Amino acid sequence: MNKKSPNTAVKEALYLFHQDGALDLIAGATLLNFGFDVLGGAETTSLFTWIPILLYSSLKNKNTLPKLTPYLKNVSDKQLRLWTIIPSVGLVLLLILLGIIMLSDGLNLGEMRTMAGFAFIALICLIPALWVGLKQYFIYAGVAFALGLLSLLFLPSAWSVFIIATLMLFFGGRMMMRFSRDYPQPEEIKADEN
Numbered sequence: 001m002n003k004k005s006p007n008t009a010v011k012e013a014l015y016l017f018h019q020d021g022a023l024d025l026i027a028g029a030t031l032l033n034f035g036f037d038v039l040g041g042a043e044t045t046s047l048f049t050w051i052p053i054l055l056y057s058s059l060k061n062k063n064t065l066p067k068l069t070p071y072l073k074n075v076s077d078k079q080l081r082l083w084t085i086i087p088s089v090g091l092v093l094l095l096i097l098l099g100i101i102m103l104s105d106g107l108n109l110g111e112m113r114t115m116a117g118f119a120f121i122a123l124i125c126l127i128p129a130l131w132v133g134l135k136q137y138f139i140y141a142g143v144a145f146a147l148g149l150l151s152l153l154f155l156p157s158a159w160s161v162f163i164i165a166t167l168m169l170f171f172g173g174r175m176m177m178r179f180s181r182d183y184p185q186p187e188e189i190k191a192d193e194n
Contacts, residue, residue, distance in 0.1 A: 013075045018132050020064045020179040024172025026056045028165045035161035045099045053091045060084045067183035114157040118148025136171050
């Protein structure tokens with residue numbers, strides 16, 4: 001009998017927990033709203049930009065957890081809360097720092113502020129890629145870095161933000177559809193059995 005170590009089981013559960021596309025959708029929606037702040041020349045992020053982050057926990061509690069309850073038996077409630085809180089806090093920090101870098105130029109980067117903002121997005125995207133194993137975040141990191149370079153040359157920074165946001169929304173939507181198909185709601189399973 002091949003038993004998994006507790007660390008391996010938790011790592012697999014962490015990966016499964018984040019395969020629903022929710023983080024991609026919320027990050028994409030947040031960046032889309034941030035793109036409108038950049039397009040409008042705002043000096044700070046608008047209240048509207050923060051709203052998707054508030055929906056992340058609700059999306060996880062209403063969509064992901066009911067579907068994965070049988071697969072997450074060995075994971076504590078505290079661990080599940082941390083897996084929801086950490087990405088939310090990360091998105092909050094991302095927005096604060098992007099606002100400082102790209103909107104208010106609080107770091108006095110001048111022409112380099114867009115490149116610095118996208119380099120920061122690329123670095124932040126490496127966290128879920130390395131921590132959870134979400135491979136699409138390597139793509140987001142590469143695209144963000146390339147968009148930062150293109151913004152230096154000819155691409156307006158707002159359009160660069162819209163491109164990375166659209167990419168995240170596309171992948172997130174695709175992942176959520178696949179997740180919903182692979183892990184139906186418990187009520188749907190009972191209805192199919194009857």
